[in-house]
Amino acid sequence: MASIADVTPIARPRKRRRIELGVSLALLWMALVIILAVLAPYIGIQSPDEGDFTEVLSLPSAAHWLGTDSLGRDVFARAIYGAQVSLTVALGSVGIGLVFGGTLGLIAGYFGRWPDRLLMGAMTVLLCFPGIILAIALVSSLGPSVGNVTFAIGVIFIPAFARIARANTLSLRSREFVLAAQALGARLPRILMREILPNLMPALLSYAVVMLGVAILAEAALGFLGLSVRPPQPSWGGMVATERGNLADSPHAVFIPAAVMFLTVLAINWLGEAVRRLFDIKAQSL
């Protein structure tokens, strides 16, 4: 990527600085959320489950940085423990989509013919099935837990990753370096794993970053329907859903967890755009 920067040194230096400011703010926010979520049990944060009934729906204060909810529980603590759920589900489900979708797409694209038709037919069926409906059905049958929510969202991500992997494999499989490897008698696993897969990674990974945000939104939607983690364990979607009834009197109890979720997904989308710009030369030269 350095070469592109070298070729166009006059590419709006002012604009580049602004993008980097946005990217560093996004990285800062993500670092904050991740560190707090990982260290939550060790840094003396208040209990996310124990309510103080003398302080119900209080505004942010020194004692409760983000206020309290309708059961007097500390919103800051709940937001951090909710971040554990959101981040675990996001990483896990995107991992499932990336590994299984990427593998299926690679196989379909490389072999073509019936494996392609069979796999992509199956992917089309999965794709046309409204994702959230499949996730609702899966979670309600398996039971609400972080693992099951991760699995359900991961399954609905598989087709999109498979399509991207397949499309890129199709354009790679007849390239010179692949033909050369075949001519040299390279074995199939080597061609797939060492020649084609590394070239799929930019497209798959930049899509994966964006899907992290989508996964957080999907987990929130399930939480809103009461199908994410079991109460009292906090999740961002669940926090918004439970305080919805108090919207008129205590909007902060609804909008503070919503804002935490918004900023996190915004940061991820921002980073996703940056990664996409980094890899996508065509859009850059546009």
Added chain:
Amino acid sequence: MSFGPAMRRIRSQILTLIAVVFAATALTFAVTEILPGDAAVAILGDTATEADIQSLRQELGLERPLVVRYADWLGNAITGDLGRSYRTRESIAVMIGQRLPVTIELIILTQIIALGLAVPAGIIAAYRNRSGVDHALGSVSIGLLSMPAFVIGIGLIYTLSVALGWFPASGYVRPSDGIIANLHSMVLPALTLALAEFPVYMRLLRADMIATLQQDFILVARAKGLGVRDILIGHALRPSSLSLVTVIGINLGRLVGGAVIIETLFAIPGIGQMLVNAVYQHDHFAIQGVVLVVATGFVLINLAVDMAYALLDPRVRHGVDS
């Protein structure tokens, strides 16, 4: 003018899509099968005796193998009989008949609002590429993309309903009780879904429009002295809208998914709400019926999209390779 290649494509599409409907319903049948606590237990409650549960299972035909029950259901479905709700003993076809128009109304209003906002915004963003307007619209879209639809909805409820009192916070008014009141009750739900779709449409149209505006025929139009409005709307919009039309079709699934959440948030009695209730109540036939309707709708919309291609792009109509 030959419709040959287009017809061939549409025929093969019909075949694929019949397979899609078939596979989607079979998949749901299998997934609902693993729902915990079978339907008989769900209907009778925890206090039922083992004998009661057994006799109800017999009555509902739950003893038979899965494949037999699916074949049975499919056979009936083809004749329009979608079975009865385990819960209310109501006909599923009748339930869907009552609720589907509500969801269709929601989706149509959503598309009208979303396109009404996204098409002008996409054109302006493309024409004023990299200007302040473009960046502002870009920021708005990335912001909207970073919120779940229910948060957009709650934000709208808070501002337009709680604070300003312009619209009801939830509830649905049937068109038979007044078309104005009906539309009034649908503004917030439709606007919520539309704002969630807006960034997708806007960004797509903007990208295609930027590419179109760099083509020679636009230069020719400009050289002929045509006005900006004529060039953008008369010349550039149609060739730039192919991806948009595709995505509008594909988006149906996404919109039905969004409708599930939004109908729950705003207490709108559409098929999305019916589906959520059916899942909570283990009402297998109701789930099956909704999935069948959604999958069939998806099939038909995609066929329509394929035909719309022919109208938008003469190369498709004449079977010329682009």
